Amino acid sequence: MKLQNFFQLAFTFLFAALVLVSCKDDEDDTTKAPVAAFTFSPSSPRVGETVTFSNTSTDAETFVWSATDAAFSSTEANPTFAFTTEGDVQVTLTASGDGGSNAVTQTITVLGEDAPIPPVVTYPSNYTEGTDAATSRASVIVASDANGVGENDITWTNDKVWVLDGFVFVNDGQTLTIEAGTVIKGKSGQGENASALVVARGGKVIAEGTATEGIVFTAEADDLNGNLGADENGLWGGLIILGKSGLNSTPGESAIEGIPTTESRGLYGGSDDSDNSGVYRYISVRHGGTLIGAGNEINGVTFGGVGSGTIVEHIEVYANQDDGFEWFGGTVNSKYLIATACGDDAFDYDEGYRGNVQFGLIYQREDAGDRGGEHDGGTDPEDGTPYALPQFYNITSIGNPSSRTITFRDNAGGEYHNSVFANYSKGVDIEFLASGESSYKRFQAGDLKLMNNTFVEVAGNDAAVMFTVATVEGKEPTDAELAEAEAEVLASFEANGNAVGSLGITRSNVVPTEAGGETSTPSNSFFTTTDYRGAFAVGSTPWYTGWTATEAFVQ
Known part of the structure; x- marks a missing residue:
């Protein structure tokens, strides 16, 4: 019995030792991929001037240097070299180690012998x-x-x-x-x-x-x-x-x-x-x-x-x-x-913003994004002056199946003209409080306007739910006051030149195929007068081309 216990104990120790060795081998097998990096001095050498390369690579053991100037190549960690021809030279360092290889390339501008000495940059x-x-x-x-x-x-x-x-x-x-x-x-x-x-x-x-x-x-x-x-x-x-x-x-x-x-x-x-x-x-x-x-x-x-x-x-x-x-x-x-x-939100304002914006594109993801516009008049107090009265002209706003077009609240005014709103499940709501100032009061005073805009697949294309009045719990107007406000806001939809349409605008094409009807003429000299609705002229090349990430995303 004792002999059997001895063999069992020996086997246990042997198994544990093997596990420890295996774990150690696994740890040893964990290697980091090298990252190639280097600096050089001087930053703009002259022809014939020695350039010193400082290797700052990590997790690498061997190095290969090459350049578009074929005369330069090295396997040293920190080589030096004097270029004999002026112009741009691409220098590449390839760093290798147990975790693989990595390369980095930088451009060195070699100046002529008589070129002025560039100033030394001291940061x-x-x-x-x-x-x-x-x-x-x-x-x-x-x-x-x-x-x-x-x-x-x-x-x-x-x-x-x-x-x-x-x-x-x-x-x-x-x-x-x-x-x-x-x-x-x-x-x-x-x-x-x-x-x-x-x-x-x-x-x-x-x-x-x-x-x-x-x-x-x-x-x-x-x-x-x-x-x-x-x-x-x-x-x-x-x-x-x-x-x-x-x-x-x-x-x-x-x-x-x-x-x-x-x-x-x-x-x-x-x-x-x-x-x-x-x-x-x-x-x-x-x-x-x-x-x-x-x-x-x-x-x-x-x-x-x-x-x-x-x-x-x-x-x-x-x-x-x-x-x-x-x-x-x-x-x-x-x-x-x-x-x-x-x-x-895409465009959000508060605390009495009163500037002007023309030519804007709002483009939400299909699965993310809240309001196209969240517009608040004031914070503390909500009815503080000056009132928020910005003007927006020529906006193209593309929403998603769960987002709202615009909210006006906290006594916000503001104007939207010659714009296109598309693909929002909810329309525009204007807050009405039982007493004091509110965004509905700004609407009544002519400080809140939506004129000559086109709505494309917004709120089921139903104007009755596209332009609505919102209330705040505990501050609601009477039922009669609310009904009157709703009727007034709804009537403004058509009276102010707003319409349900298409204009050929989709998620994959934000440039219209037709102008969309009557347009507002701005009185402020900041604005450019246009004869189309939305951010882009009919059939034009979008002005976001060449410099944005949006260009690849809109498709």
Whole structure:
């Protein structure tokens, strides 16, 4: 019996030893894939000048260097070389290890012997040079800092990827210039660890992209070749612009949502309605909207008290977790706005926004998105002045089977002219309170208008449920008052030139095949007079072509 127990015990120890060896072998088999990366100096060498390559690859043991200049090749970890011909040279480093191989390519511009010496770039202390893993391009990480983007004005150039690490501010008195074709990325993180570019009151950004060289704000994981889908959002923060224009809330300045209230640079509002926060043209903001608190996410682009001196044209928000654009008070005007695949509302305003918007595309996912427009007049108090009275002309708004076209509430006014709304299950609702000011009162006063718009497959194409009056529990008008209001709002549908139609617009084709009928002529010189409804002229090439993620998504 004892001998049998001995053999059983020996077998148990032997089995345990084999398991431990097996587990150890499994651990040893876990290897990391190498990541190739390098820097070089000087950044713009002359012909014949020695270039020193610094290898920053990880998890690699062997290295192969090659270039379009065939004279350069090496297997050293950190080689040096002097190029003999001026011009652009593509240098590739292939790093190999037990986990495989990885390659990265960078462009070196070799200057002629007599070329002027380029200035030495000295970055602020919160800037760190490196390599962007997703694109294998040279990068500069910009960390959150009391000095904002630096102690002085600075330019972010298009030869590098600029990575936001935390809330990076353009401080009062600073100007950040962003070259056309530049890529800015935000690191992932939530709450206090979120990343965003914030233009504080008194700061300016001059970001003038073009239709062929747009400026892209996106997540750090984006390889810019479609690896992130329209449902991948909340991967970083967004673009927040704050100004000194007036609000209708008390005490006249507020802390912007999305930034901790302890940060004084997050305040907006004032008394300068012509305030200038810079120039923003041909910018795409993608995959943002990270969570900063319970139910509180950052919008794609946030305007807080931004003044009419600011230029905003050709801006796209794509795949944002929260709203596309939100205006908190202010008077900023905008043309050519796009809100595509946003998780909440597309166009949202509050606190007495009274600017103008023309040529806008709202394009919701079929399975996500709330309202095309969520429009609030005031917050505290709701009937504060100045009233929210913005004007929207030539909007094309494509919804989904569970979303609402527009909500007007909290005493919001506003106007929509020459626009097209399609594929919403619910129409437009206007809030009516038993006493005091409300959006219905703005409608009665002529401050809320919907004129010369076309509705395509909205609310079952039934005007009776397309234009409705909404109430608030505990503040309802009498049944007679509500019936009268509903009749008045419904009558305005046809009386103001609105119609049910098609215009040839579908989810896969947002460009109309017909103009749609009578159009409103704007009185404000900001607007361009058009003879068509919607954001695009009949048979035209969409103005989002060449610089947006929307172009590939609309199909």
